[in-house]
Amino acid sequence: MKYTISQISEILELKTPAFLLHTISVLLTDSRSVTYPSESLFFALRTRNNDGHRYIKELIEKGVRNFIVDNVPVNVVGTPNVNFLVVKDVKKALHTIARHHRMQYGIPVIGITGSRGKTTLKEWLYQLLQPDYRIVRSPRSFNSQIGVPLSLWEMNRDSEIGIFEAGISLSGEMKELQAMIQPTLGILTNIGGEHAEGFPSKRDKCREKIRLFKECECVIYCSDDPLIREVMEEEEIAARHLDWSVTDPDATVKVTINKRSDGSTGIKCHINGADHEASINFNDPASIENAVGAIIALIYLGVAPEKIAARMERLTPVGTRLNVIEGVNDCMLIYDSYTGDYHSLSPALDFMQRRATADRTSTVILSDVMHETMTSENMYSNIAHLLKQKGVTRIIGIGEEISRHAPYFNQNSKFYRSTEEFLSNTTPNDFSHELILIKGSDDFGFHRLSEVLEARQHETVLEVNLDAVVHNFNNFRSRIKPTTGIVAMVKASGYGAGSYELAKTLQSQGAAYLAVAVADEGVDLRKAGITMPIMVLNPRVVNYTTLFDCRLEPEIYSFEILEEFIREGRRHGIHDYPVHIKLDTGMHRLGFLEADMPRLKKVLQSQDVLTPKSVFSHLAAADSPEMDDYTMEQFEIFARCSESLQRGFSHHILRHILNSTGITRFPEHQYDMVRLGICLYGIPTMPDHSQGDLRPVSTLRTSVISIKEWPAGTTIGYSRKGLLHRRSRIATLPIGYADGLNRHLGYGNAAVWINGRRCPTVGSICMDVCMVDVTDTPCKVGDTVEVFGHNISVIELADILGTIPYEILTSVASRVKRVYYRE
Structure with a gap:
């Protein structure tokens, strides 16, 4: 969708700009993300720590010709062929344009809010509805005061349904998001303690979130949460309520959950006198909650029961993380586990570009890319342009579609029909001193590429x-x-x-x-x-x-x-x-x-x-x-x-x-x-919770590499000091004092976290391994183990050792692989 600069001026009720022929197709809020400068409209936003007006001269030099500002900087006054639209509030102008753009389309729009699970639910709804609709949705977790308008801008004449997230951190923010998104169907995932600092109470946060549903036709939520149920009644949301419950027989949708031993879950939703049954290949509470919301949304949208059942069973995990990992031959890897669609590529490239250094060239390994409305020719042409603008010097395409469009890409590009073909024709030695973005659809199994190109394959990692x-x-x-x-x-x-x-x-x-x-x-x-x-x-x-x-x-x-x-x-x-x-x-x-x-x-x-x-x-x-x-x-x-x-x-x-x-x-x-x-x-220094909701930054993880069962009386480890007093299952973990696990944490003095349970150490901590008792914990070889993080705090380990958290954190050895990630 394109607007003339004159149309933008009319939307904002401003005087006619000087240069009328400029066309706008890109809303730009970050000066580092320029891709189509001549068609970009830059919003010079002021934040607590930055001011977009500082970057206007630099953007003009890059070819940007249209700006929304609250004043024109002296160093660019009178620049020829450049439009400055002067407004009182730049962010409000962005919202006004997004709101106007949204109003051009009378399509169903799903608005999702809550404390957790918004992005997963959005992507699951995309997977489930894609066969029936051309969908426009938020890229990644673009759910903020800036992210929402940029997401809405992607709506065009081919869009048949929209799915957008709304996230808030302060009172009063949802009013602006609601006015822009104008959802017809609202879904509330849950209300937790996340992002609570900007609200007087959890009730206030709940009340603020459900304001997204003020003008909805229908709203879906779990009424088993008494706070949500009470606030929904207090706010008098006029929409049709599809409230669901696993305990209340009077709920609009009565839900039955059946967790199975194979890790799957059966879900039955009883609504309007009919049962809708489906199965998902997950059994964690968050996935079940999201799945129930998705099923009810599909029922509301009229998707046939047999289609719902078939599609729910095919749901795949949603990877929301961008992992940064040390690679072979002084490479740095960025592994994007998010969906392999067109609109998520640009944020990943921005993340990559901000980590570029002079001593590494930029490489992108990319699979076939999904897009709902664009032709494949236009899409791959745009991708080639985007990669060039981001300074990518080497492109590796994997998949039938991207290979078919190889002529759009530069000469320093190679294409393979499948991941297997790439792996059989490539070795780690083919990469050196490169910053490598690995991004692909789930079908391509790109985690294998990441594993091949990682510098270290130690099972023990420090996640940051x-x-x-x-x-x-x-x-x-x-x-x-x-x-x-x-x-x-x-x-x-x-x-x-x-x-x-x-x-x-x-x-x-x-x-x-x-x-x-x-x-x-x-x-x-x-x-x-x-x-x-x-x-x-x-x-x-x-x-x-x-x-x-x-x-x-x-x-x-x-x-x-x-x-x-x-x-x-x-x-x-x-x-x-x-x-x-x-x-x-x-x-x-x-x-x-x-x-x-x-x-x-x-x-x-x-x-x-x-x-x-x-x-x-x-x-x-x-x-x-x-x-x-x-x-x-x-x-x-x-x-x-x-x-x-x-x-x-x-x-x-x-x-x-x-x-x-x-x-x-x-x-x-x-x-x-x-x-x-x-x-x-994320380590508080005050015991009275006066420092708020701090989040642990570092999590030390390892995995189970062996499990053996021993009778009572058996001794485990050096010096036979780990005496078993009952028949026990003992797991061996590939972490020891050479990795930073203090020897004094052995002999049952500490525990690790496996599958939701604490498992005490047994015997002495060895140089490279340790043993833990998993008799009371269902687990198998390969399961993840938390040494410290969200469940075993650094403070707890420091108290055991009679030291301070600083020592625990700084003791993690350099041989332990660091994995950095953002959601």
């Missing part, structure tokens, strides 16, 4: 949830003033999680600084493409040339190191280099004392090599309320010292003293910046 990093970062950002910056601590290789992917994520979230422990960590981040300011907290270095070239900003904590930096800076011709002055206000570890302030100012004022960018200190007992008098003394000393230093300089010197605990307990002392450390990784 980048969405949890964003969640925890935003949790703490909501506690501070808009003008206060966050210094994100990524020292010790991101507390064991690996600093590069974390740094990329934090850079995109708008952190003010990254902080590393030593210069080498900062150098590695620069080599990996990190451009934001980096603070080095232990700056003893040998190679000053590299430090200066990489713009790493050192902590200065003594006169000795201050004079050394001044001397080396002069030798390198450095002027006004930013440094961070460390004060000792009570930790008594490193830093200048209050008595040092006159001399410190004199030395700094007598040279032009270094300039104090910030002054900071560490709290010694922020987490000990009984020592708050001491903490208050530290604040007083810091205030006197920092004010004394500031009086010696005309520029503003940033101040920061609060750590994660300090942000929580002493928000009045946040100054210009705060330092977010262990809480960024």
